[in-house]
Amino acid sequence: MDFSRITLEDATKAFWKEVRAFCAEHVTEEVLEEERRTGAGFNEALHFALAERGWLTPDWPVEDGGAALDPLRHQILVTELRRSNAPLIVAGTTVLTTIGVRDFADEALKADVLRKVASGHVRICLGYTEPDTGSDLAGVRTRATRDGNEWVISGQKMFTTGAQVCQYSFLLARSNPDAPKHRGLTMFLVPLDRAGVQITGIGTLGGERTNFVYYDDVRIGDDHRLGPADEGWAVLSGTLGAEHGTNRRGRLGLREPDESYVSTTRELLGAVSEWARDTRDEHGRRVLDDPFARVRLAEVALDVEVSGLVTGPSGRILSSELLIRDAADLLDLVGPAGLVQHGERGAVADGFPEYAHRYAQGTAIYGGSTDIHRNMIAERYLGLPRSTPKG
Structure with a gap:
């Protein structure tokens, strides 16, 4: 396996800058505030802005409404959208289901739905x-x-x-x-x-x-x-495999749970690190000057780097479990002020530690529970017998 640094071509670097500029323009504080308020996983203006560039279906051919991105550019797009916390849950479920539509739908329905998915008009x-x-x-x-x-x-x-x-x-x-x-x-x-x-x-x-x-x-x-x-079980299998990361067609969608969880952990680490730099204890010392606090922050930083390198079902499990653990550890480091919610007086990092801790709990079941993914690893990759339900 080659772990050497990737050298990007000038055109790829330019694409990366384009994606970052897009996120800065369209994933605004207003968009993020709306998502915090509604939890919808969807913003109409952002959805259609992505569709206009073919980025809702980034690896589809241009003639089908996509952008024909190669795997590297596709990954750059996904990475930057996740880092910006763009609300893409609905975009992800939409493109995920097109696997079943493309393979099994009536020809007239397929043509109509796929065209409108790419344009953003069907979700x-x-x-x-x-x-x-x-x-x-x-x-x-x-x-x-x-x-x-x-x-x-x-x-x-x-x-x-x-x-x-x-x-x-x-x-x-x-x-x-x-x-x-x-x-x-x-x-x-x-x-x-x-x-x-x-x-x-x-x-x-x-x-x-x-x-x-x-x-x-x-x-x-x-x-x-x-x-x-x-x-129907045979029809469902392709979509489930993509959702769980067990087949390559999963890259059709923008929804990658492990990337989303790593992004949340990274943002939480940044928020608590900034708090530690700016906050002093009763003796006037910065929290960041406490060796114990630095070790805890460093451990989370290592978790972010490691979990960002693991993909598929293993990445799904690791990123969720590290987020749950790290959210609790950092909330403990901040103390009672970390429990103050967004919009309330005294909230640390505008309430993000409190939100991240709540959000983390559900990641153990999103897109199939971590136990389901453990069974998939055991049965499909290690060749172990199928698990038998108790009772």
Whole structure:
């Protein structure tokens, strides 16, 4: 493995400057404040600005609305967007689901949806989780009943992030209740403007907005079915693999959980380091002059560097667990003032330590829990037997 320093060509350096300038112009303090207030993971102006440059679908061909970026430029784009804390959750779920649309959708639907995804006019959320089925997706109970050339969808989904600003749900439903668990499932692209769809917001500990989505006898045409009936698990596999980082197609999307978590840890380290430089104890000494404080900051700095080098399922696990640990350690270093929330008098770094600690807790389950990723590593990479649920 070659660990030598990469020398960038002048054109690549110019692209990097272009991306940084874009982030400075479009990921403004107003955008970040809106995200702190709403937790939507989406900003319309930013979304369309990315689409205008082909950066929503950066590795798609230009003729398909993309930017045809090579892997290095794509990584530069993703890295800078993450460092700027751009709200991209909805952009990520949208492009992620285009794997299933591209491979399995009706030709007319595929052409229409992919074109509008690239232009920013179509956004897609993930219709997986239900109140009684979290990590066990094959246990979904939302029903899809065929009625001639239509399907009737009935049931509910939860933790459907972005549904309030999306046009479609990439939805898994049970179409054959008599089939074995992983069979009898069908994937659909369900328009969210249909009669019978109701979206209700859910607030989370980390401040994000997610949703319940209720489907009350929602009728859709058979042309919105993705792949063969009762074979939805095969359709879902490509998208799940990309989300979990187990296949290369995951680079289609902007959403890389490990990069986001590392970015949060890095920002938290910077905020607490600045606080330590500017804050003095009861003896008039800077907090940063305390060797114990410097060691704790240095340990977090090492965590940032190490977790930023690990990718795939391992990176997903490491970046989440280090963020959870480091957020707690730095909050402890700051003390009671670190618990003051954004917008309140006396908040350290405008409340970022308090926010980061809350946000960190949910990272253990976002995009599939860390335990699921451990099982994937064990089974797919190490060849160990499949885990057997207890009970």
